[in-house]
Amino acid sequence: MVSPVIQNLVNRLRRLPGIGTRSAERIVFHLMAAQGGEIAALADSLTELGERICTCGICGNLSDSDPCPVCGNPEREREIICVVEQVEDLYAIERSSQYRGLYHVLGGVLSPIAGIGPNELSIGKLVERVRHKGVRELIVATNTSTEGEATALYLVHVFKEDRVRLTRIAHGIPVGGHLSYVDSGTMAKALEGRRPLS
Amino acid sequence: MWIRTIEVDGLRNLRSQDLECSRGMNILIGENAQGKSNFLEAISLACQARSFRQSTNEEILQFGREHGSVTASFEEGGSGGSITCRIALDERHKYAFVDGRQVTQITDFLERTPPMVVFRSESLAIGRGSPEVRRRFLDGLLVGLAPSFARVLRRYRRALMQRNTALKKGWGVPELAGFDDELVVAGVVLLERRRALVEDLGKIAARFQMEFGEELGLSYRATIPLSYGDGQTLEDKRAEYRSFLKRGLHRDRQQGTTTKGPHRDDLSISLQGRSLKRFGSQGQVRSVVISLKIAEIELLSQARGRPPILLLDDVGAELDHRRRERLFDAVSKGRQVFITTTKLEVLGLDFEDCRLFKVEQGEVGNKVAN
Numbered sequence: 389m390v391s392p393v394i395q396n397l398v399n400r401l402r403r404l405p406g407i408g409t410r411s412a413e414r415i416v417f418h419l420m421a422a423q424g425g426e427i428a429a430l431a432d433s434l435t436e437l438g439e440r441i442c443t444c445g446i447c448g449n450l451s452d453s454d455p456c457p458v459c460g461n462p463e464r465e466r467e468i469i470c471v472v473e474q475v476e477d478l479y480a481i482e483r484s485s486q487y488r489g490l491y492h493v494l495g496g497v498l499s500p501i502a503g504i505g506p507n508e509l510s511i512g513k514l515v516e517r518v519r520h521k522g523v524r525e526l527i528v529a530t531n532t533s534t535e536g537e538a539t540a541l542y543l544v545h546v547f548k549e550d551r552v553r554l555t556r557i558a559h560g561i562p563v564g565g566h567l568s569y570v571d572s573g574t575m576a577k578a579l580e581g582r583r584p585l586s
Numbered sequence: 587m588w589i590r591t592i593e594v595d596g597l598r599n600l601r602s603q604d605l606e607c608s609r610g611m612n613i614l615i616g617e618n619a620q621g622k623s624n625f626l627e628a629i630s631l632a633c634q635a636r637s638f639r640q641s642t643n644e645e646i647l648q649f650g651r652e653h654g655s656v657t658a659s660f661e662e663g664g665s666g667g668s669i670t671c672r673i674a675l676d677e678r679h680k681y682a683f684v685d686g687r688q689v690t691q692i693t694d695f696l697e698r699t700p701p702m703v704v705f706r707s708e709s710l711a712i713g714r715g716s717p718e719v720r721r722r723f724l725d726g727l728l729v730g731l732a733p734s735f736a737r738v739l740r741r742y743r744r745a746l747m748q749r750n751t752a753l754k755k756g757w758g759v760p761e762l763a764g765f766d767d768e769l770v771v772a773g774v775v776l777l778e779r780r781r782a783l784v785e786d787l788g789k790i791a792a793r794f795q796m797e798f799g800e801e802l803g804l805s806y807r808a809t810i811p812l813s814y815g816d817g818q819t820l821e822d823k824r825a826e827y828r829s830f831l832k833r834g835l836h837r838d839r840q841q842g843t844t845t846k847g848p849h850r851d852d853l854s855i856s857l858q859g860r861s862l863k864r865f866g867s868q869g870q871v872r873s874v875v876i877s878l879k880i881a882e883i884e885l886l887s888q889a890r891g892r893p894p895i896l897l898l899d900d901v902g903a904e905l906d907h908r909r910r911e912r913l914f915d916a917v918s919k920g921r922q923v924f925i926t927t928t929k930l931e932v933l934g935l936d937f938e939d940c941r942l943f944k945v946e947q948g949e950v951g952n953k954v955a956n
């Protein structure tokens with residue numbers, strides 16, 4: 389008979405991405421054997437995450453401040469915005485430390501099957517930023533999936549009357565590939581070699 | 587490249603077992619419903635990561651089992667190199683491994699394994715069945731010829747599915763444009779590959795059919811007939827395709843689906859100048875499908891530089907003596923063959939490098955060659 393306390397935690401961990409039953413059990417057994425307040429420290433971190441993380445009102449990034457550290461950093465170039473699907477993609481680009489502009493998190497991509505149209509994405513907010521904040525360039529860094537490409541093309545339509553330049557993050561990222569899986573060297577090259585969208 | 591050993595576990599009615607194969611002819615003898623076809627299906631799973639019956643994982647898994655697997659060790663002809671490919675499955679997923687390392691892209695798996703040609707009674711539907719059967723035949727062969735083509739297919743299907751859903755939901759033109767574009771990019775490639783394939787296939791198949799004194803003609807029927815004018819660039823072709831989509835948009839919206847494109851095309855087959863589908867006899871259909879299968883074998887051997895592995899499921903009885911001889915002549919030249927039959931006499935031929943297996947209640951047993 390398995391202890392319900394252990395089973396409960398295993399079940400919770402199993403719901404996390406990339407964790408199966410076996411890994412969940414390993415984590416739980418590791419924690420039970422751990423010394424020096426490791427469990428309490430982990431619990432504190434989780435509580436902090438739940439209480440303090442908020443969405444940036446400007447770009448949609450997740451952090452413990454609003455505006456987020458990127459938007460709040462006076463050193464970042466304010467005329468360039470990199471448009472990403474999810475916060476994970478923003479982190480993948482930040483890891484390359486090549487990019488000095490701002491971000492905009494769409495919160496997904498166009499997908500009729502998933503019922504996600506333009507209104508479900510934060511496109512209105514992006515339009516506002518471009519028109520009122522003197523943005524020169526939008527780097528569209530949606531994934532190279534069918535939906536990512538379709539969304540990139542839709543953005544071209546949205547901004548066709550504006551003076552902003554749209555570029556697409558360049559190759560080196562496999563077709564159908566996901567940005568968060570790309571290593572930082574490849575990401576740096578992809579940002580360097582971006583090409584205009586028309 | 588040929589299969590030296592194959593190990594099956596937890597699939598269909600097959601006993602868990604490990605078999606050593608002949609690099610030439612492998613004959614599986616047994617009564618009906620003993621597991622002969624299931625064994626061929628396991629081989630197709632090991633080589634192509636999917637069942638030639640288009641079965642779901644749930645159907646393939648043995649009753650009461652949560653996991654199953656098939657492992658094949660392949661031997662390279664001259665160089666003597668070998669690789670081991672393994673497909674494991676549960677009810678929802680398939681997992682592919684090459685030499686113990688997981689492979690997450692199907693294309694990477696297919697590039698390592700030998701191509702495969704399957705001939706079974708259901709193959710006759712290529713001659714008589716719905717256009718979908720012929721499209722699947724062409725696309726399957728295109729993936730066999732160049733595994734990376736699977737990406738184009740997936741891309742096309744994905745864009746089509748999204749576009750059709752958007753049409754049903756009444757999305758506007760700008761929102762639809764991106765999916766149109768994806769459809770166009772993949773569609774142009776798909777059309778071009780299919781047309782070129784039909785031409786190559788037609789030439790070879792016609793040559794075989796001529797041996798029986800009959801004139802065979804293949805032509806590709808495109809619902810989006812691109813002009814393929816001289817000096818047309820890729821961009822020109824896309825523009826042409828796009829204008830077809832644009833013209834059809836009203837009708838597509840009304841019907842809530844994309845009414846034109848490679849997913850609605852057909853391969854038209856004629857024998858002696860008459861449509862096989864409409865006028866062909868049962869015997870003619872068989873004979874044409876054999877010619878197509880032989881052409882398939884030839885094309886794969888040329889393109890991949892390694893002969894395909896052939897799976898013939900109970901086809902001996904389908905054919906008259908002359909056609910059977912012709913087929914076996916074409917298949918047995920240095921190729922590995924797995925053939926099932928209820929009676930050895932039906933095959934009626936002697937083979938070199940032959941191994942016999944008796945199949946009974948899911949057990950595939952070695953039998954001494956006679």
Ligand SMILES: [Zn+2]
Pocket residue numbers: 444445446447448449455456457458459460
């Ligand atoms: Zn921000």
